[in-house]
Amino acid sequence: MKAKLKTLGRALKYVWTKTPIEMFIVTAVSLIEGLLPVSALVVLKKFVDVFTANETYAETGLSSASLAVVWILIMIVQYTIPSITTYLLEVTRERCSKELSMSIVGKCISIQGIAHFEDKQFLDINDWLSFTDRSVGPFLYQINDGVKYCTGFISIFALFASFEYWISIVLTVSIVPSMIIAQKRSLEKSHQEEALEALSRKARYYRNTLLSPAAVKEFKLFSFNKLFKHKLLELFSDMEISNVRFQRKIRNGDILGTSIRIIAIGSIFIFMLGKTRDGTVTIGSFAMYLQSLFQFSNNLLMIALVWAYFEGSYNYFSKFFNFLAMEDTIDISRSRRMLVECVEAIRFENVSFTYPSEKQALRNISFSLKAGERVALVGENGAGKSTIIKLLLRLYDPSEGSIYLNDNAILEYDIASYRCKFSGIFQDFMKYDLTVRENIFSDGSGNDDIMNEFPGVFPESELEKLPDGMSSLLGTTLGGVELSGGQWQRLAILRGLAKPHEVLLVDEPTASIDPIEESRIFELVFSRNEGITLCVTHRLGSVKEASRIIVLKDGEVVGDGSHNELIVTNDYYNRLYMSQASMYESKP
Template sequence: MNTVKKKDTFFQVITRIIPMQFQAAPFNCILENILAVMHGLSFSLTVVATQHLFDTISKASASEAGFSDCMASLFLLTGATFGQQLLNGIHNFHGTGILFPKSSGKLTVLLHRKLKDIDPAQFENTDFLDDLNKAREGIQAIPLCCMILFLCVSFYGVYFLSIGTYLFTLKPMLLITLLLAFIPAILAQTINIRVFTRLEEQSAPLRREHEYYQKAICDREYFKETRILGAFSFFNQLFTDTLELLNSKIWRAERKIALLQLVLNITTFAGMGTSAYLLFTATMNGEITVGMFAAVFAALGQIFDIMNEIVSKHIGSMNRDIGKINNFLHLLDMPDRTGSLSTPDFTKGVAAYGISYTYPGRENPAVKNVSLNLAEGETIAIVGENGAGKSTLVRLLTGIYRPLEGRVIIGGLDTAKIAPSSLYKGISGVFQKYQRYKMTLEENVAISDSLAKAGLDQAESALREAGFEKGSIRMEDMLSPEFGGIDLSGGQWQRIAIARGLYRVNDFIVLDEPTSAIDPIEETRIYKQFQRLAEGKCALVVTHRLGSAKLADRVVVLEAGEIVDMGTHEELLSRPGKYADMWAAQAQWYEREEK
């Protein structure tokens, strides 16, 4: 992307994701904090109950308390312990089993909505694809980070406030020693933030590479070619090399963190030893009771474990995730492709005025200084060799891309000023790289927003118009062996893609080389049917088989992104030029077709 990335500080990130988390699951966030407060108090109550039990037993040994007093203290400790474990189970279940998946789902929806409004041209940008990979990692990181913050404030905060007050009343120095023991560890974690943020920046491109190589090895879409051509070893080596490089970067970061962790452990051990010594001397000097000593000594291990868990596990986890979260927020901050709302009037046709377009990261324009008018009821064929810019021109003329120079007017609307949702109204298309949706036959055809207006009958009609022979295939059949359904041939899938385009209610329809898996004779039949269906509409046909171009009112010849000729099929053949040369090269196909 051409934007400069702004790295928010830790506290800036926190102030952004907490409201985001509450918006995703408000009730569950409140409940999570209530459970955390009760859970934290239950730990402190257990310490107090332990002191009370040991003091009661000590008094009983001195005949100052009876058996019933000891049993009451025991029941109090049992109840406090049971309540603590019950709250622990409920708290953990709610956090990991309810709040986390609910928040992750809502954040995924938020990301998808954002991607819907981002300029489609960004998906041709390598930097953007890396950022998208990082942002998807952030979806999991945000709820985890927020849950840790809830823990630190509502659970650990309440626990340390209550237990700290208790320790301070016993011996102030005891509390101070505990706090001093963890200051170096907290400082060490600030270094971790930088380490893991840098690691995430370096890892995302490698992670995207190795995920692609893994797909090339294992995915159903690739396995036939990789096995037949013996390409498994090639992709496996690429996968292994990329994974080793990724792991080496992770190893270097983890090694640095491990050294800091060693410092933390030494500091923690020293602090725990000092606290135990202070506790022992206070008991020997009669400053605290035996019950207090037993309760606090038993709790010391728990206190240090919790403090170590906060610093090493939770703060460390947030440090690892802060870079991912930053990338998620950065993607949300990207400018949307916006514009005013309107409705195109296709009686005004489609026009391009001196448009040019260059893909991100490339020097040569894919389309250069093209001007073209498409009138209502006119069909224009766009032809040219591979790489001539045909598909790019179609994306510009349909408003998917905005030209870097010049203007495109669709139905009287300037694509630079109108919202995409308005531009796409009334446009349908069938593209060269069509999708094979793992859904039913009916769903594969009826995915457009005209579903509510049409339905099953219209879907079957579109299939007939596309020349799809159903045979024993039913509309409700799943078209995916992976989901227990059936598979189709390439030609059948191509006809479904054509039916999908015909199904959508439209006034402007595009066929961008959708018939590569169909023989020339059948292709001509489909294009003739398309010509009939396109009557009265604006229509674009992109084809590499010039026999189909004969059906268009005009033919546009592209070369290196520029229009080098234009006219009817007969006009272009009557004069020397690119079209006549291409026709001569393909003539033998059509001679056979006519026989």
């Protein structure tokens, strides 16, 4: 209970801070909404008394016609003000949803390490938080309902207390079973939503893959569409069964709670009828109290329901605040030194690394890289090549040992200025549904002659085939032009070469490119004499031009030298190279 109140209080403060004017107006209107029903009842009571007595109301001097006009005005306001409230709530919801979304995006951007992004639990939480509309909207409406029904409950409680105080107590007690049922239902609903979210995530994957243009070819050839359709139908069936069971519980609970409340209201009705018959209560008062019975019971029940439904908001905002408080997976507490000097050397010193999954990737490796060197990093899959790239980019920190740049530990450098010195070309590159220019330059304002600066990477002839050249929108999701796998990869290579850098990290960059173009691209990469170039590849025929080759095996450095040296002195490298040599030999 304490944790729930604290979290909901933080959520209310957050929403109020983001939209103070709107929340003030919503609260004021909610108070008016809560008072209007009681005001209408009081005026109705006076109207009935005056009308039945056929005289002017003594205290105010109002006639029955005047009271009728006042009652009509109140009713007009009562039934029009919800439209104003809905408008205000929707405007506030849009603004708060935007603020929540940007807070989530901002947090993701601020996290410098990538361990969280490779963790399923983190991805589940992020996926849950991404649906801000389903949390902010209900939360705002719950606040509105809470203020409105609490105001109505207090005013009617005072009304009954001035007549027979025990009526308020009996009505309150009669609603307790419904309150308990509502609270239990809310908890079950929260668990239900979390369970269904996992199923919904699978369903979205199966559905989106079924409709994905990239999957059409294999779906038609291998009949994956039948498998995915079957899995999707199974999920829908499981979701339907789960929902029916939950709705059955709701139905049974509602019947029990409603029965108890009706018995209590009926008993009080009989009591008041007797008071009216003996003249203790006027007809107007009888009409007012009769209507108040149902409003009192309804207000109290709605308060219980609002509190119960706050459970969903509590779950969302507790995840939201925990997400914002999540610590980075790399140590940036010492990263304050701006990197303004040129990169002269990088040194790995007794570096070991183990992934959060407890898989050890590197074991006590040491090597150095110097400006002007073009170094290839080779080895079998799982040798630790890509892990070295991740450590250099500070996506992870070493478990043991240190990495130095110009004899300073890289942990000391401001991470933004440090990464400005690097660029990369990766196998698992992104295909952005943006323009060609925006795919190459993230700020969208690059040199349109970039193709000519790196000839052969993305031929000018291919660019001319696009409808709007560098301004052509790519990807079918937003209605753009789809490129081939090789064209996308060449665009990613151009992106890596175009970014200003002093260290170029190349990780298996030519998986979708034919051997002839691959050879040209590696020739371009290794022809660059400025800065440091570190190239990871398992295609050994392309790395003979590297000034040095570092050989990895099972996370350890087992060779370091030129191709001509290693082919003679390193049996492991010799075996790796010879196993691929036939791929690069011309055949008769």
